[in-house]
Amino acid sequence: MPMQASEIEELIRAAFPDAEITVEGNDGVHMAAMVVDPSFKGMNRVQQQRAVYAALKGKMDGSNGELHALALTTRAPG
Numbered sequence: 001m002p003m004q005a006s007e008i009e010e011l012i013r014a015a016f017p018d019a020e021i022t023v024e025g026n027d028g029v030h031m032a033a034m035v036v037d038p039s040f041k042g043m044n045r046v047q048q049q050r051a052v053y054a055a056l057k058g059k060m061d062g063s064n065g066e067l068h069a070l071a072l073t074t075r076a077p078g
Contacts, residue, residue: 002028003059003066015055032071040076048074
């Protein structure tokens with residue numbers, strides 16, 4: 001079952017409560033998200049994105065993944 005933007009934001013917000021989060025997309029399968037969080041300071045982009053994907057709790061894993069594609073942009077504030 002496809003994921004709605006609000007579901008994606010809820011999972012990310014649980015892991016990054018202080019983040020600015022924007023989730024876009026209307027088909028529930030191919031989505032885009034921007035996550036700006038202070039905890040990303042000192043992390044490279046790969047580390048930041050791995051942290052966000054971990055927050056999605058396997059929703060993108062394997063053939064049963066609810067979220068097929070997520071264009072992800074991450075950065076620390078400032």
